[in-house]
Amino acid sequence: MVNLTVDGKNISVSEGTMLLEAIRGAGISIPTLCAHEAVSRSGACRLCVVEIKKGTRTRIVTSCLYAAEEGLIVDTKSERVLNVRRLVMELLLARCPESDVLKKLAQELGVEPQARFVADTDKGKCILCRSCVRVCEEVVGVSAIGLFARGSHKTVGTAYNEKSDVCIGCGACVYVCPTGHIEMISTGDKRKIWGRTFKMQPCDKCGKYFAPVDQLKFISKKTGVPLSELTVCTECR
Amino acid sequence: MTKASNIAATTKTIVKKHGRDKSALIAVLQDIQEAFNYLPKDALKAAGKSLGIPFSRVYEVATFYNAFSLKPRGEHIVKICMGTACHVRGAAAIQDKMERTLCIKPGETTPDNKFSLETVNCVGACALGPVVVIDTEYHGQVTMNKVDKIIGKLKEEGAQQ
Ligand code: SF4
Ligand code: FES
Ligand code: FES
Numbered sequence: 001m002v003n004l005t006v007d008g009k010n011i012s013v014s015e016g017t018m019l020l021e022a023i024r025g026a027g028i029s030i031p032t033l034c035a036h037e038a039v040s041r042s043g044a045c046r047l048c049v050v051e052i053k054k055g056t057r058t059r060i061v062t063s064c065l066y067a068a069e070e071g072l073i074v075d076t077k078s079e080r081v082l083n084v085r086r087l088v089m090e091l092l093l094a095r096c097p098e099s100d101v102l103k104k105l106a107q108e109l110g111v112e113p114q115a116r117f118v119a120d121t122d123k124g125k126c127i128l129c130r131s132c133v134r135v136c137e138e139v140v141g142v143s144a145i146g147l148f149a150r151g152s153h154k155t156v157g158t159a160y161n162e163k164s165d166v167c168i169g170c171g172a173c174v175y176v177c178p179t180g181h182i183e184m185i186s187t188g189d190k191r192k193i194w195g196r197t198f199k200m201q202p203c204d205k206c207g208k209y210f211a212p213v214d215q216l217k218f219i220s221k222k223t224g225v226p227l228s229e230l231t232v233c234t235e236c237r
Numbered sequence: 238m239t240k241a242s243n244i245a246a247t248t249k250t251i252v253k254k255h256g257r258d259k260s261a262l263i264a265v266l267q268d269i270q271e272a273f274n275y276l277p278k279d280a281l282k283a284a285g286k287s288l289g290i291p292f293s294r295v296y297e298v299a300t301f302y303n304a305f306s307l308k309p310r311g312e313h314i315v316k317i318c319m320g321t322a323c324h325v326r327g328a329a330a331i332q333d334k335m336e337r338t339l340c341i342k343p344g345e346t347t348p349d350n351k352f353s354l355e356t357v358n359c360v361g362a363c364a365l366g367p368v369v370v371i372d373t374e375y376h377g378q379v380t381m382n383k384v385d386k387i388i389g390k391l392k393e394e395g396a397q398q
Contacts, residue, residue, distance in 0.1 A: 137291070
């Protein structure tokens with residue numbers, strides 16, 4: 001076990017626990033966008049910053065990526081932390097002025113759009129956290145999408161912005177995206193995502209369209225379960 | 238050999254040369270660009286397949302580095318240095334002159350596929366500014382006259398062939 005202090009409270013957590021989990025475990029809330037339980041951490045949104053003190057030195061770190069240490073003194077609400085977090089929020093807001101998630105979070109943090117940061121009009125709601133790319137690679141295992149180019153030109157998508165032939169239409173990227181940037185349109189027997197249209201499989205029992213045929217084929221190939229046994233939705237199973 | 242099979246065969250040889258090693262991706266891409274003057278889509282696909290790297294990952298790397306071009310480029314690549322030292326010594330005027338001489342803007346290629354124009358930020362030869370690099374050759378203290386001379390010479394060489 002590791003013993004540390006968070007906002008004056010003594011807590012102990014198991015070795016390897018990230019500060020974010022330690023802090024939340026102590027009942028203290030921390031705003032986050034990019035930390036998602038389904039994927040490895042990127043430390044991209046920078047909202048989870050806290051101030052740590054070791055000996056006489058203090059430092060700002062991202063709590064989602066910093067493992068708890070013995071004797072560490074953590075401050076989640078110091079003036080310095082709040083300043084950094086406000087600035088991060090202002091920048092995120094300027095990048096994605098249309099995002100309702102960001103607007104709401106900004107309101108909670110008391111942050112308003114700043115005239116000195118010219119709002120982007122071409123970034124959609126994407127904050128470039130890479131969660132979608134990670135889930136597609138780490139969990140689904142197909143790597144249909146990526147983050148392309150760099151700097152202010154960086155965008156999420158499929159290579160050459162073309163239909164990906166490895167995408168199975170599962171929508172895991174939509175599920176992990178913190179801001180709702182990725183568009184998935186499901187209408188009856190069809191689902192459209194990343195420029196491709198997928199045929200949906202109706203459930204053998206209730207008739208509801210529940211998953212893309214390509215996804216079921218992929219699962220069947222991976223697990224060896226015949227496709228015919230996969231055509232029942234989770235509710236009827 | 239058709240173009241497509243040439244791309245496939247060349248890519249295969251390059252990947253093999255690097256021992257089919259995933260970590261050699263950048264070196265593989267450099268060699269592909271050396272062979273074709275740019276990175277053809279089919280080569281990226283083929284390289285990814287034989288290295289066991291998803292196409293989306295290969296495309297991430299190919300779009301990350303400015304040194305890689307995804308568009309076909311001309312036989313000669315003209316790079317005008319826009320770094321600070323060259324800038325104060327009149328790089329903007331050289332760029333203007335070059336654009337008028339070749340009738341293209343940076344990032345473009347002449348219709349006869351002879352020249353591509355690019356701008357770069359400092360090539361490490363500041364004392365020679367303004368600098369223009371053509372293919373691997375460095376031209377220092379470039380003037381309006383010199384632009385005409387260098388480009389004229391390259392055009393002549395092409396005509397003789
Ligand atoms: S699309 Fe969503 S999940 Fe993907 S990088 Fe952008 S914000 Fe993150
Ligand atoms: S949650 Fe830590 S950087 Fe996003
Ligand atoms: S600025 Fe042109 S070579 Fe350095």
